[in-house]
Amino acid sequence: MVGGEAATEAGRDFIRDIIAADLESGRHRQVVTRFPPEPNGYLHIGHAKAICLNFGVAQEFGGRCHLRFDDTNPTREEQEYIDAIERDVRWLGFDWGPHLYHASDYFEQLYDWAEYLVHVGKAYVDDQSQEEMRAARGTLTEPGRNSPFRERSVEENLDLLRRMRAGEFPNGARVLRAKIDMASGNINLRDPVLYRILHAEHPRTGAAWRIYPSYDFAHGQSDAIEGITHSICTLEFEDHRPLYDWFIDNLPVPSRPRQYEFARLNLSYTVLSKRVLTELVRGGHVGGWDDPRMPTLAGLRRRGVPPAAIRDFIRRVGVAKANSVVDVGMLEFSIREHLNRTAQRRMAVLRPLKVVIENYQGLGEELDAINHPDDPSAGTRRIRFGRELYVERDDFMENPPKKFFRLSPGKEVRLRYAYFITCREVVKDAAGETIELRCTYDPATKGGNAPDRRKVQATLHWVSAADAVPAEVRLFNQLFMSEVPNAGNFTADLDPNSLEVLPGAMVEPSLAGTNAVDAVQFERQGYFYRDPDSAPGKLVFNRTVGLRDTWAKVQAAL
RNA sequence: UGGGGGAUAGUUCAACGGUAGAACAGCGGACUCUGACUCCGUUAAUCUAGGUUCGAAUCCUAGUCCCCCAGCCA
DSSP states (O other): OOTHHHHHHOOOOHHHHHHHHHHHHTSOSSOEEEEOOOSSSOOBHHHHHHHHHHHHHHHHTTOEEEEEEOOOOTTTOOHHHHHHHHHHHHHHTOOOTTOEEEGGGGHHHHHHHHHHHHHTTSEEEEOOOHHHHHHHTOOSSSOOOOOTTTTOOHHHHHHHHHHHHTTOSOTTSOEEEEOSOTTOSSGGGSSOEEEEEOOOOBTTTBTSOSEEEOHHHHHHHHHHHHTOSEEEEEGGGGGGHHHHHHHHHHSOOSOOOEEEEEOOOOBTTOOOOHHHHHHHHHTTSSSSTTOTTSOBHHHHHHHTOOHHHHHHHHHHHOOOSSOOOBOHHHHHHHHHHHHHHHOEEEOEESSEEEEEETTOOOSOOEEEEESOTTOGGGOEEEEEOOSEEEEEGGGBOSSOOTTOOSBOTTOEEEETTSOEEEEEEEEEOTTSOEEEEEEEEOGGGTTSOOTTOOOOSOEEOEEETTTOEEEEEEEEOOSBSSSSOOSTTOGGGBOTTSEEEEEEEEEOGGGGSTTOOSOEEETTTEEEEEOTTOBTTBEEEEEEEEOOOHHHHHHHHO
16 A cells, blocks of 8 residues: 555545545444456556545545456456456555455345345336337437336246346347336436346356346445445446435445546546557557557556556546546656656667767776766766767757757767767768767866866767667657547547657666666656566667657747 | 536646635746756636625526437446
């Protein structure tokens, strides 16, 4: 658990207000919440909001939060997803202790309650086809019509229900329906389906069941069985609440949970739809559920986003009932904020340009570099200088605009932790491409300061050619080009340049160490994280997020 | 023309009849061996129209706009 940290981090919102009031009034002695994913896909950052909310309030108010799989539809659910969900919730920083449950744990009890409703005349078996049911349901503005099977006897209903359970009928032949009100303005109350016939293997119950409960019939009662006090869900379930309450009122359930709804998270330039994410994976548009461009927790993890940054982001976003789209920049802010404090600094040249220091005669002395400017306990490391170096191609311009502070012909800059150098000559290939810079250094500026106190406008990162280690660096842009992508036709909106691979990067030797698995800042560029595609002799780094880039803004304005 | 929700700076969230505030973004500046970080300053909002009240984002009335619901999905 993140414990006290989360408690102090917590904001205030209408959900927490309700819980605080319920505790104060004595309605509940302890708050019990649950995070109820359906195991039909990977968790994404939208789920992180629900997870942080449910586990968060439980922590803050001294209660508990259950992890419960809503596994009522075996035609869509898989064990792979169950495992991934548990892994991702833990990674996010939450612990359900012994409280791991499944809706399928309650199948027998739910079935008993179905028979109970039949006994009291509040449920019936309907033989109508799916099409007939749809036609009889009415529309948004017209009431529905009662099913011709609505007034069957209790005995006949019971017999049919039991034979449904026994597997006597094919898929779709009959359903069990609640007898509520076919004329209700709320369509969820027009005799909703409680059980459908599904001859399908269930990941947990195997072939034990031929009928499976609907979400509506399973969710609230599962909450009641577990003693959930506050059943927190998203807005689209708001008009299911009367039905939720109908089951609680009409069944001998052991407790009285109440449902509250909040607005789900939306992020700009991002799609948080399991359907679309699944198609992205199955259609090969991304490398998998953990592709660093994916908004899944697995993708964010691989990208190098720390879970604490996600929690901080969720806290900043808040909880309310208004639909909204959060600027993805806010997520990036939380990531930078966290990584700036925690990531050690290193030097890496993404697009190398060779520099020869013509007057350097040394053999390559070692210099001290600071691992973290704000954290002395992170210590220092030794980096080797040399006659041949690499600097960033973007740090040189032959004909620079006025505001360009970096290297250009005749200009002096500082090489971080090393010396001042001045560009003397530009070497080009036959095509006119700059391939090398001939520079001179000032031996008196060793360590990076001039005895005469003269200043330079820029400090450049660099690596020495002699001991630089080659690496592949992967840069990511948003997967979608539109600020609010159209989930209906998302392929047209995919950015073909969302992945940029730089195969020829050169990094500090310290980055090749086997223990270099933590997030790291490549100075002046961004935060990077070792990708699992790395292998002995093959380093791969993902850019988690770039540093704020004021120069890019100035440049864009030129 | 049914039912359920929602509208506050560009964005997200506060303010619960009593000075409309924060964060992110933006803009300007300071600092800087990261054009980073940090710090300082600053632009910027109550959907509309009436009403109640000494006083309304908040209460009332009438509108407007947006979202969700017609799966044997969740």
